[in-house]
Amino acid sequence: LTAKLIYESVPRASATSLAFDFGIKYKDLIEIEGLSLGLAVRNIGTNMEYTGTGVLVSARQVGETFNDYFSHPTSSDQLPASLEMGLSFKPTDLLLLSAVYQNSNTETDYLRIGTELNFANVGFVRAGYAFQLDGGSELGGSVYGLTLGAGVKFQLNQTNITVDYVYRPAQLLGNENLICLGIGL
Template identity: 35%
Template sequence: MRKIYLIVVLSLISCGLALSQSKAGTSAAPELTIPVGARYTAMAGASGVLAEGVEAITWNPSGVDWLVGNGQAMFSYRRYIADIGINYLAVVGKFGFGSVGLSLRTFNIGDIPVTTEFQPDGTGEIISPNFFVVGLTYSKKLSDRVSVGANFNLVSESFGRVSALGVAFDAGVQYRNMLNIPGLSLGVVIKNIGPTMKYGGSGLWVQADVPGSERGLTFYKVEAASFQMPTSFEIGLGYNFAIGEANNLGFTGTYQANNFYTLDAYKFGFEYTFRNVLALRAGYNYNKSGELESIWHNYTLGVGVNTESLIGLKVSFDYAYVPVTYFSANHLFNFKVGF
């Protein structure tokens, strides 16, 4: 059985490293790369590969089956750059064959005035882009140490009279108490594997007059380019330990390779928990190479409150603060309930 676990981990690592060699530059469905959920975002995403329960859906689906209880539900809101609002709703349930989750991400981009090469100040028409991601998750603990999981995401984008539809898959594995060391964990995940996306629709038909043609003014279709999914690979190590009966500390380091961006990321996270009630979190995302620097190359902060030991309800609240270069800082709010 240990050989099987090792094969699974090494296979994911090998696939991830192979995928990370290609740098696409521009990708489809960039909304898949935006983290949701305040707890792990507050730690710069470093602990995401070791996430558990409902929050693990978008970070590493293999962690979903580590949920405590029969199920969990979560709502999260993120104020993204350019005043884009991101709403996230997810629910998971534990069954005899593993845990199953459903999730929905919606993006409130707002109203955008339509401009053309002949009317750069606007045509008077207003469009409202409609982006959303629907996810189905399955996770299973293979033993008291190893779990695996996968996501299927349906991506829908539309604005004006054009639209695109795509699918993306995630696969991950977690290995806890590694090397028989309590609290030492390894997480590996490959995200957003799928076919290319391409826009279509009546909005791509334009009227034009081809010089030298006798057809006169007629409609021609603009052929949209297709783009790869924003595939990424993450591998991380974490260590948690208790100090007395009231305090718990956790440290995590994660490497992320991207096929859609020149820079890879090195993430570091910290979490301190007092009596499983109050949590203080911090992280740092090193996303820089020479003079090239990501807007996310920065620190992160957060706090969380778990009410279970206070009032007996499995309810928790989390907040994350994410500074962004050139833009206003992002604020994330999280509400989770167990049942």
């Protein structure tokens, strides 16, 4: 279970929400070593609604000689909640195969498949693909196509450090290069 406070701001206005993620993982499913099943529910929480001086408008009421400030109503938006079910199989320490089904309230459903090669738990090479499910039954295209990545993990003064790199060709915005730095105590 994870609780999170989400804060978003634009000039002179902000929105805040409280949300929860929870999940469960079964290892060695049906007594098959290396087979795992997971279920996660993400971003279950309150709606986001902007407030602040940025949503005020100056107006004069009928019959008045001065302007007053009135709050302009803003939309109350749901968080992008999702339900994810995953299955993974790790036949050896070197290889991991995985598949995840994602259902979201803000976009179409996805089936994501991937693999990871693990080199002595220090270096990793990854590949994956996200299939967009059209109408929930047929495999369709993907915004990203084939995604490739690599990562390293090491300790520095008893602190776990991970550095991951992902390359994904995106149809609408061009190719993306993502770098993630993880620090664990």
